[in-house]
Amino acid sequence: MNTPANTERRLEQALLRGKWTLFERLPAERPLAEELGVSRATLRTALHTLVGRGILETRRGSGTFVRALPCRADSTGLADSLRAFRIVMPPLLSAMAGTLPPSVMLALERHLPSAGMALHAGDMRLFAQNHLRFFSTLLQATGNARLAQAGAATLPDAHALARLLQESSHVRLEEFFKHLARTLHGLRHADAQATTAAATAYASCLLQCMGEEA
Amino acid sequence: MNTPANTERRLEQALLRGKWTLFERLPAERPLAEELGVSRATLRTALHTLVGRGILETRRGSGTFVRALPCRADSTGLADSLRAFRIVMPPLLSAMAGTLPPSVMLALERHLPSAGMALHAGDMRLFAQNHLRFFSTLLQATGNARLAQAGAATLPDAHALARLLQESSHVRLEEFFKHLARTLHGLRHADAQATTAAATAYASCLLQCMGEEA
Structure with missing residues (x-):
């Protein structure tokens, strides 16, 4: 299941495990997509949802950074x-x-x-x-x-x-x-x-x- | 300038103009991308940032809907x-x-x-x-x-x-x-x-x- 939603969840889990910490820069798209075994388009979609949620931020020319950590409970009931x-x-x-x-x-x-x-x-x-x-x-x-x-x-x-x-x-x-x-x-x-x-x-x-x- | 960020802004402007109202379904990706003159990948990235921001929501199998309208002032200073x-x-x-x-x-x-x-x-x-x-x-x-x-x-x-x-x-x-x-x-x-x-x-x-x- 390499959907954007699934990729988003995997990135959230990695953030919760402390793979990347607050203010850290994420790897470039190509190696990160390879690591996750998803297409760059799928990765980009997942990253942008996280940008919209205020968890990541992209800075022009310098990459994608951790802006806030996700919440441990991800129910949105x-x-x-x-x-x-x-x-x-x-x-x-x-x-x-x-x-x-x-x-x-x-x-x-x-x-x-x-x-x-x-x-x-x-x-x-x-x-x-x-x-x-x-x-x-x-x-x-x-x-x-x-x-x-x-x-x-x-x-x-x-x-x-x-x-x-x-x-x-x-x-x-x-x-x-x-x-x-x-x-x-x-x-x-x-x-x-x-x-x-x-x-x-x-x-x-x-x-x-x-x-x-x- | 057909970047995802620019496409996101154009979609926001369209929402503010009332092109789509609250709870309305957006057109399918292909015609919408054509209308905006952007690639489907660019459109998808822009749509997902808006999903992350809580403005749009995607429902599996039924499309993308307006969940909340964007704010008139888009400064985030x-x-x-x-x-x-x-x-x-x-x-x-x-x-x-x-x-x-x-x-x-x-x-x-x-x-x-x-x-x-x-x-x-x-x-x-x-x-x-x-x-x-x-x-x-x-x-x-x-x-x-x-x-x-x-x-x-x-x-x-x-x-x-x-x-x-x-x-x-x-x-x-x-x-x-x-x-x-x-x-x-x-x-x-x-x-x-x-x-x-x-x-x-x-x-x-x-x-x-x-x-x-x-």
Whole structure:
């Protein structure tokens, strides 16, 4: 199985074993591809995914370096997303409260009735998508690519979120929707504390849907 | 200039223009490569960097989809990193206070004297690297790949950080070092509040070095 995804995993394992340490330069593409027994195209694809993930960085003319080490657990399941979301998104949203231009507030406000209609119609796929559109619109508006990337890393997968919502009670879904409305309210009134509280409750509500302690 | 980096930027621009919306499937590789006038290998490299960045996702057998929209500002300068670090890292570290096994605490504690010696020797490259090793060790220990990725997105570039430290006064550097020691102290004593305060002061101190208001 010499797929790019498999090659990416093998490179991660090598980094975890300490084959290359932080800030070290990786071997050139040709010898590294030979060592791994993959084509240079496959290696390049794997390397670039790791660059995108912030683990490697390429410096023009000097090669590929280790920027951060991968995490020991490589599960990217829904519970991990939601736990990461609950830690990262409330302070991120709180920092944005009061900084959003009217055009962004307007775009955010449009997602709410759409989400409400999807909830009313029982269309959980659309309901999940509306939630994710709300946060994606916010992250786009940070004007800080690093911050946007940190937030995007914690967004749950739309399919997994829709499945979770399908299994949840209507009372829970109404509560969940209310937390989103409260988050928007906090942002609109530049109330950092209310925004933090609402976004935290929002994430905790989802973790409760999963049967996790909140 | 049909490099992978250039192709990545063109795809980002197309996403910002709304050519493809959130959750939409991108065209197949062959027609997309033709449309962009690049080789399939170049396109694939660009697509995988965007997958790593969490903007696109590939689903086996069904194609490449838009997972999150890119941020309008694509600068990834030091100031942006530090601002993102100040928002994301304090709550992240605070959530980890009290959860770290002794082996990780030991690894973290080893970075401190190394940083102290580098500071004393005036080796700002090594000093910066020791700081980044400290945070990288912590992120590895989260056991949550999404959270680790969110944190890693905010880590400053080692070269840029070393340059900033080189230009800073010795008083500022001593202060900066003390905030790192305080962060470690907070983590060791499972004191979430002290950890948050120390990590926030740490990031603010760096932003002050840059001449930014903190």
